[in-house]
Amino acid sequence: MPRPATPQQLAELVQDQQAAEAARLEETTTQQADDGAGGKLAALLAIALTAWVAAFGALTAIGAGAKLAGLLAGIRRDVDKASRDLGPRSRRTLEGVLQEATLLGAGHAVTFLKRATGRDHDLPDLHVARDVAHAAAGLEAAVLEQLRLAARLLTPRQVAASGWRGVILGLAAARRAARLVRETIAWTVHRAINDGAAQVADHHSARLLWVAEADACVICLAYAGRLSGRDGRFPGGLSMDPHSRSTRAAALDGPPAHVNCRCRAVPWPSGWDVSPGSLPDLLREDAWRSVAAGRGRPSEPVAARRRAAQALLAQRGLSARVRRQAAATAAGRT
Numbered sequence: 001m002p003r004p005a006t007p008q009q010l011a012e013l014v015q016d017q018q019a020a021e022a023a024r025l026e027e028t029t030t031q032q033a034d035d036g037a038g039g040k041l042a043a044l045l046a047i048a049l050t051a052w053v054a055a056f057g058a059l060t061a062i063g064a065g066a067k068l069a070g071l072l073a074g075i076r077r078d079v080d081k082a083s084r085d086l087g088p089r090s091r092r093t094l095e096g097v098l099q100e101a102t103l104l105g106a107g108h109a110v111t112f113l114k115r116a117t118g119r120d121h122d123l124p125d126l127h128v129a130r131d132v133a134h135a136a137a138g139l140e141a142a143v144l145e146q147l148r149l150a151a152r153l154l155t156p157r158q159v160a161a162s163g164w165r166g167v168i169l170g171l172a173a174a175r176r177a178a179r180l181v182r183e184t185i186a187w188t189v190h191r192a193i194n195d196g197a198a199q200v201a202d203h204h205s206a207r208l209l210w211v212a213e214a215d216a217c218v219i220c221l222a223y224a225g226r227l228s229g230r231d232g233r234f235p236g237g238l239s240m241d242p243h244s245r246s247t248r249a250a251a252l253d254g255p256p257a258h259v260n261c262r263c264r265a266v267p268w269p270s271g272w273d274v275s276p277g278s279l280p281d282l283l284r285e286d287a288w289r290s291v292a293a294g295r296g297r298p299s300e301p302v303a304a305r306r307r308a309a310q311a312l313l314a315q316r317g318l319s320a321r322v323r324r325q326a327a328a329t330a331a332g333r334t
């Protein structure tokens with residue numbers, strides 16, 4: 001029988017190896033759904049700019065009349081061409097991968113249990129969760145609505161008043177359709193993967209342990225090392241930053257906690273060690289160290305990380321080093 005893995009090895013299994021497999025599935029799904037549409041839509045801005053200057057002489061010039069109508073009709077045609085089939089293709093692609101994603105997450109959970117105990121664990125019959133199927137089914141309509149909004153913005157009536165800025169707004173709306181595809185796929189694929197893990201946890205009467213990304217945001221760091229309640233859910237609205245906490249947020253079935261969250265959940269059978277040095281403890285300590293260090297994600301305001309460090313100082317059980325670092329971050333000395 002193989003020796004059970006150490007908490008550090010288990011963290012690496014989930015945060016590195018399995019997270020990379022999940023990321024690969026997300027990426028191939030996104031590429032297949034997007035099929036170049038995002039890039040083509042982004043490129044339209046430069047093309048429209050050239051056309052505008054050619055038609056009206058300068059970006060600050062007010063466009064009007066038949067020239068404006070013709071230019072906008074051309075842009076709308078380009079948007080149509082670039083985004084052709086994007087809605088249906090995205091939905092089809094995403095729906096087509098849900099079973100695989102669920103199975104991948106379940107497989108990861110079974111591997112985790114085996115590595116943690118040295119014993120084989122069986123896989124239950126799996127199903128695609130309802131919220132996952134629902135998210136995928138709604139993608140086509142959401143994309144089409146976004147593209148309809150872009151088409152409405154790119155009409156002479158809308159652009160006559162705002163000039164070139166109106167074209168920028170219309171094209172930005174079209175680009176949001178591609179972003180919506182990316183974000184929905186990211187959320188849905190990771191929800192399906194984590195639901196697969198939850199079905200394995202259920203089957204083995206285990207709770208879920210939240211394993212945050214190594215460079216997670218202040219929200220996800222608050223979940224790191226946390227076990228689900230007896231109902232298998234996590235409290236909603238947690239954050240290391242007091243400003244982004246909410247007491248009214250709905251409970252979570254598990255990760256993702258938000259759009260673009262790539263946290264993972266693993267089964268944690270009752271009776272497993274949660275004392276100092278265990279995996280949950282290790283994950284919590286990692287999260288505290290990350291908050292103390294104050295290095296946020298590019299999307300996070302510095303102030304959020306400072307507030308999180310300040311709030312961390314109230315936490316019991318901090319090492320002297322983490323406490324010193326958190327105090328420095330809170331005071332803006334890092």
Ligand SMILES: [Zn+2]
Nearest residue numbers: 220261262263
């Ligand atoms: Zn997360």
